[in-house]
Structures are given as C-alpha cells and as structure tokens.
Amino acid sequence: MINITLPDNSVRQYPEGITGYKIAKSISEGLARNVLSLSVDGAIWDATRPINKDARIKLFTWNDPEGKSTMWHSSAHLMAEAIEILYPGVKFGIGPDIESGFYYDIDFGNYSISSDDFTKIENKILELAREKQQFIRKEISKADALQYFSNKGDEYKLELIQDLIDGQITFYETGKFLDLCRGPHVPDTSFIKAVKLINIAGAYWRGDEKRKQLTRIYGITFPKQKELDDYLIFIEEAKKRDHRKLGKDLELFAFSQKVGLGLPLWLPRGAQLRERLEMFLKKVQKKAGYEQVICPHIGNVELYKTSGHYQKYGESSFRPISTPVENEEFFLKPMNCPHHCEIYKVKPRSYKDLPVRLAEFGTVYRYEQSGELHGLTRVRGFTQDDAHIFCMPEQVKDEFKGVMDIVMLIFKALDFKEFIVQISLRDPNNKEKYIGTDENWEKAENAILEVAKERELTTVIVPGEAAFYGPKMDFMVKDALGRKWQLGTIQVDYNLPERFELEYIGADNQKHRPVMIHRAPFGSMERFVAVLLEHTAGNLPLWLAPDQAIVLPISEKYQDYAKKVLTLLNNSEIRAKMDERNEKAGKKIRDAEMMKIPFMLIVGEREEKEGSVSVRRHGIGDLGPQKIEDFIRLVKEEANKELGEIG
RNA sequence: GCCGAUGUAGCUCAGCUGGUAGAGCAGCUGAUUUGUAAUCAGCUGGUCGGCGGUUCGAAUCCGUCCAUCGGCUCCA
Numbered sequence A: 001m002i003n004i005t006l007p008d009n010s011v012r013q014y015p016e017g018i019t020g021y022k023i024a025k026s027i028s029e030g031l032a033r034n035v036l037s038l039s040v041d042g043a044i045w046d047a048t049r050p051i052n053k054d055a056r057i058k059l060f061t062w063n064d065p066e067g068k069s070t071m072w073h074s075s076a077h078l079m080a081e082a083i084e085i086l087y088p089g090v091k092f093g094i095g096p097d098i099e100s101g102f103y104y105d106i107d108f109g110n111y112s113i114s115s116d117d118f119t120k121i122e123n124k125i126l127e128l129a130r131e132k133q134q135f136i137r138k139e140i141s142k143a144d145a146l147q148y149f150s151n152k153g154d155e156y157k158l159e160l161i162q163d164l165i166d167g168q169i170t171f172y173e174t175g176k177f178l179d180l181c182r183g184p185h186v187p188d189t190s191f192i193k194a195v196k197l198i199n200i201a202g203a204y205w206r207g208d209e210k211r212k213q214l215t216r217i218y219g220i221t222f223p224k225q226k227e228l229d230d231y232l233i234f235i236e237e238a239k240k241r242d243h244r245k246l247g248k249d250l251e252l253f254a255f256s257q258k259v260g261l262g263l264p265l266w267l268p269r270g271a272q273l274r275e276r277l278e279m280f281l282k283k284v285q286k287k288a289g290y291e292q293v294i295c296p297h298i299g300n301v302e303l304y305k306t307s308g309h310y311q312k313y314g315e316s317s318f319r320p321i322s323t324p325v326e327n328e329e330f331f332l333k334p335m336n337c338p339h340h341c342e343i344y345k346v347k348p349r350s351y352k353d354l355p356v357r358l359a360e361f362g363t364v365y366r367y368e369q370s371g372e373l374h375g376l377t378r379v380r381g382f383t384q385d386d387a388h389i390f391c392m393p394e395q396v397k398d399e400f401k402g403v404m405d406i407v408m409l410i411f412k413a414l415d416f417k418e419f420i421v422q423i424s425l426r427d428p429n430n431k432e433k434y435i436g437t438d439e440n441w442e443k444a445e446n447a448i449l450e451v452a453k454e455r456e457l458t459t460v461i462v463p464g465e466a467a468f469y470g471p472k473m474d475f476m477v478k479d480a481l482g483r484k485w486q487l488g489t490i491q492v493d494y495n496l497p498e499r500f501e502l503e504y505i506g507a508d509n510q511k512h513r514p515v516m517i518h519r520a521p522f523g524s525m526e527r528f529v530a531v532l533l534e535h536t537a538g539n540l541p542l543w544l545a546p547d548q549a550i551v552l553p554i555s556e557k558y559q560d561y562a563k564k565v566l567t568l569l570n571n572s573e574i575r576a577k578m579d580e581r582n583e584k585a586g587k588k589i590r591d592a593e594m595m596k597i598p599f600m601l602i603v604g605e606r607e608e609k610e611g612s613v614s615v616r617r618h619g620i621g622d623l624g625p626q627k628i629e630d631f632i633r634l635v636k637e638e639a640n641k642e643l644g645e646i647g
Numbered sequence B: 001g002c003c004g005a006u007g008u009a010g011c012u013c014a015g016c017u018g019g020u021a022g023a024g025c026a027g028c029u030g031a032u033u034u035g036u037a038a039u040c041a042g043c044u045g046g047u048c049g050g051c052g053g054u055u056c057g058a059a060u061c062c063g064u065c066c067a068u069c070g071g072c073u074c075c076a
Helices: A020-027 A029-034 A065-086 A115-130 A142-152 A155-162 A225-240 A243-249 A268-287 A301-307 A309-316 A337-344 A393-413 A438-454 A495-499 A525-536 A556-571 A585-594 A605-610 A628-646
Strands: A002-005 A011-014 A037-040 A043-046 A055-060 A101-107 A136-139 A170-174 A177-180 A194-204 A213-222 A298-300 A329-332 A356-365 A381-391 A420-425 A459-463 A472-478 A484-493 A515-520 A549-553 A576-578 A599-603 A612-617 A621-627
Touching: A011 A020, A020 A029, A020 A037, A020 A055, A037 A065, A055 A065, A065 A101, A065 A115, A065 A170, A065 A177, A065 A194, A065 A213, A101 A194, A115 A194, A142 A155, A142 A177, A155 A177, A194 A225, A213 A225, A243 A525, A268 A356, A268 A381, A268 A393, A268 A525, A298 A301, A301 A309, A301 A329, A301 A337, A301 A495, A337 A356, A337 A381, A337 A495, A337 A515, A381 A393, A381 A525, A393 A438, A393 A472, A393 A484, A393 A515, A393 A628, A420 A438, A438 A472, A438 A484, A484 A495, A484 A525, A495 A515, A549 A556, A549 A585, A556 A576, A556 A599, A556 A605, A556 A628, A585 A599, A599 A605, A599 A628, A605 A612, A605 A621, A612 A628, A621 A628
Parallel strands: A002 A055, A420 A459, A549 A576, A549 A599
Antiparallel strands: A002 A011, A037 A043, A037 A055, A101 A213, A136 A170, A170 A177, A194 A213, A298 A329, A356 A381, A381 A515, A420 A472, A472 A484, A484 A515, A599 A612, A612 A621
C-alpha cells in the first residue's frame, strides 16, 4: 500500500500502481468522470498512469488551468491524427497547448490547405473523438525514437529528439497515430466534445526566420458544445471592443494610405482624449520633480552613431534625410534619449543637482515591418511619454521605485487591475547583441531585480528580451482578445552615459559618471489609448471623455435655452456640445448613446421654466431633472473623485 | 518581410455558376416642432482596391501589385 496525500492534507491508502482516475473514483463518480490529469509531487501526470510510491497529488478537471492545458494538448494530438489520415505523408513540428486552445505546426508538403478545409478536419476530429481512443503512454529509447521518425521521414521530430536525453523520452499513441510527447493527456478522446479550428498561419520552424515556414493551425476544444458556443460569443463581443472599430465609431483616430502606413491621424475627439492623459501625467511628473523639455523630430546621424542606435538599427530604420548643400545626414528621431543626453550636457552638473529628470512627450519614428502594423498598438510614428532620469549610482534604486509608483498610480487611476510585470535581461548566450561592459550590465540587472524583490512584485523574468543598451522592467496589459501589449517601461542604463561621456562633479570634487533611467509609464500615447479603449469598451471615465455632456433640445423652440445651458457648462470647464439638428429627442438620445457621451441633458419647456436640465446617464438612463448648477457640481465631483489626489 | 484570408458608396453589407451595380444608415433638400435608443419624403453619392490578361462581354475567372485582417519573425 502507498500513502496518497490530497490537497486538503488528508492521507489515503491505496495499492501500489493506483491511478489518478481510480483515486478520483474512490472519492466520487462525478469526479472520476471529469478528471483530466493530476499532479504527482508537483509533476503533471496522466490520470491513467500508475503511481508506485507515496505521493502528494492534486486532481485536475476542466475547471483547473492544468486540466484545460491537458485537454488542449490532447486535442493537438487528435487534430494531428485527423490531419495525418486526411493528408497522408505530412510532417509534424510541435503541437502545444496555449492560453486559449492549441496549435500544431505542420509541413503539408505538396498539399495546399486553407481555412476552407477546416470543416473537413473538424468533422474528422469529432469522428475520432467519438471512437474513444485511449492515449497510451510509451517509454522509448532514444535510438528507437530516432528510428521511428527516421522511417517516417519526419525531420522535424528527429531534430527535436536529438536534443532530448535518452531514458526520458516518451511517445503517446492514439489510434494509429504515434507522436513524440512528454504528456500528459486526457484518458481518452471522448472528452473532446466540441472543436473549432480558429485560424491558419505560417510559422517559422523553431521561430527562426531563416528556416522553413510550416503551416500552423490554431484550434480550441471544449468538453461541451455549449462552452464552445459561449466562447464564440465571447470572441464576437471582444471584436466590438476592438480599438480600431471604436476609434472609427467614436471618431478618435484614423489612418490614411496617402499619409502613410502606420501613421495615425488623431481626430479632434481623440486629440482631446490624448491631451487629457498628457495633462494628467504632466501634473503627476511635476510633483515628482520632473522638468519638461522639447526636442526636434530629427537628429544628425552622428548623434545616433554616438548612442549606438545607428550601428544597431541604421539598416532597418527609415533612410536618413540630408541637407541639399552640405549633404549632412539626419535621421527621423527613433528615440528621445540621445537628445536628452545632449540637454544634460548643456552645462556642468553637480551631485547636488541630481537627479535630473527630463521629460518629453516625444514623437518618434521607427520603421516597422508592414506585417506588424496593428491599429494604434503598432505604428511607425508615435509619441512616447518619455523621460530620462540622470542620477548617481546610489540613487538608482530610489529613482526606480519612484517611477514604479507613477506607473502604479496610472494603472490605478485607469483601473488596469490585471497586468504582468516582466523583467527583461540580457541573453547570456548572445552577448554581442548588446553594447556595454559585463560589469555595467550586471549592475543594471541587479538593480532591477533587487527593486522587484524589495517591492515584492510578482514578476516574469525573460532573458534575451533586454534593450540593446540595458535591461528593463515592462508592464504588460492584455487587449480585448487577451493579446499582451507592453505599456509602461523602465530601463536602467549604464551605457549611454558612457557613450555620451556624461559627468557630474561629486562631493569629492572629482568627475563621476551618472546612471540613466529611461522610463515611459504609458509607453506610447497611441498604444496606451488603444488598450484603454479595449478595457473600457469606449466607455471612458468622465475625466477622460472627449465630450462629457451633450445638450439635447427637444425642439428648435428651446435652442436658445440649450445654448444658455451650454455656455454655463463650458464656462465651468465642462466639455460639452449641443445637438442642434432638427431631429426628435429619441434620435438625438440614440446618437449620443452610440457616441458613448457620459451625460445627455434633455431640455424643453419644463427645464426652461425651472432653470434645470433633465439628466440622462449613458448606459444607465434617465436620472430626472436637476438644477444646472447642481449638475455642474455633480460632474466636477465625479471627475475629481476618479482622479483622486492627483486631480 | 513570410504564411493564409479579405478588399463593392463615408459606414455596415447584398449581388447564384461571367451579361458593364443594389439596400439600410450617414450626407443634402423639403415637410414636421418633436420628451428619454432611429419622423417622413425626395435627391446626391461607386472607373466594384490598382494594373494587366482570358472573353463578344469581367465586381464575378486568371496573374500581379497595394491595403486590411489573423498569425510568424521583429519591436531602440
């Protein structure tokens, strides 16, 4: 007998060789029907794999992320099996589960395949699922594994096996399909009741641009048809929150082919929104000791040779422009930091002056590959809420914390509750990608790691994601469809101060080198607005709404009174408009609702007589009549409350 | 840049297997003077993404380029 410890710390005894499934069955039939996999002393196991020694276990069902992961991983196998039947001879790359579903990378050889083939594949998957094929785990020697895929002619699997350690290789068999796989899998294919292939895309083998592009098919499965239906409804709803759609519908921004790809045009309403965000941050930064600066949009090529940007990005950026007579070369500014370094150098700096914090809403231009452009989240011209802090080495940590406070303040003010803090470090195996000495890199990386620890932040550490001049801490937020976007960023940099020979005079009357912190709490105004729109579905908080109120006269008879109301609002610095059109109230209300204007003020005979407005709240409805001055107070109070102490 | 899909009026979309375009909304004009999510009528508006080709004839078939969308790679 062996002792099995359950999550509630209760211990049960079972015969050796017991499986997760049987343990579940001994607890309840329902649990047994739903168990997909389990963890055994922390490792994820098949529900059908025998346990031979004392262990602590946790059973996973569809309600656990681990259960979903098992289900989707198994689904990838089943899809591969279906595809192998329908397209004999195809070769398989990798087929993992992902956050929502799974994919498989497949070399289809001479077959041509498109989303038109999805129905056929889906039907095959369901057909196989109903056969209740078992997932059979097989331990196999490296030699046999190589032999199998060598016979099959699948060079991708062979390559994968080369990297594995003999004695730890397992295959899984479903029906006639045998695949290299670590597992685990659901007990049998009948758990898969609903399947939807999502899309088809090219994906480079092992993520390497220089290697062959395989066909990646994304899919998702569910244990119930209803759950698939709900998922598809969720996707439809998410599309309504797409900032590109909202930007068009709410007249915030636009793109024009004539102006150029990836160059956003901010319409009056969008500019209003952006201005509010900028004013908000300026206020916060002023309190935190920042000074605003302004730099030109271009810079001499020598500036970027000094900074290293030229060597690193010269070939992949917009081509330089040149002066007609002297033939001097200039780059469109891709970064603000070199300019800010030159501002720092304008005069000698004393340790008493530090930290110097230079802030700028600096518009930069970067050549992004055409396939990368995406609404406002990925553009070729954008404005960073940039600042560079020049400080003494011993000030780095405090300054870093100060910046984190600003990021957190913003996320709080805008109700971004879920975000990921990512620490990006240098790739230790590829150091030539970066500038600067090992010593400086270590100092910078340690500073970030220490601050994260002191602040007890949950972080994801990703080696190889650092900027070429220094490590960074990024704040990532998801869009409506769950795609992650980097917003705020903080970067510690010991390198640019050296390249620009920045100095300060210390208390010892000697020259010292300052440290730079690059930071942008929003990241870029464009991307931030995009993510903000997706989060709010366009229902912006009152303090940010381009129009906070719209006055709707019942008929032309009350236009004069409506104008009076409008003037009072505008005089009180409430952003308001008036709908002068010769339309019925219902129509005006409908249009204002669709433009997501927070307050609609209906005025007619009653209101004129009483000096009031009838207030309707967007998304809520009629709030009844209020005196104009009361309404003004209400708006101001609410907007101030949203902003907290910053307002 | 690569793979796949898409591209019809300002917007949302219809147009079957080829016979030189249609709706609703928006806009304009007029009537209506309106009370909490669309008043009515008339009118305007498109070299069907661009360019080539096949055909007596192309929005429709083929090629190519451009753009958009979903991924991949990239992202100072």
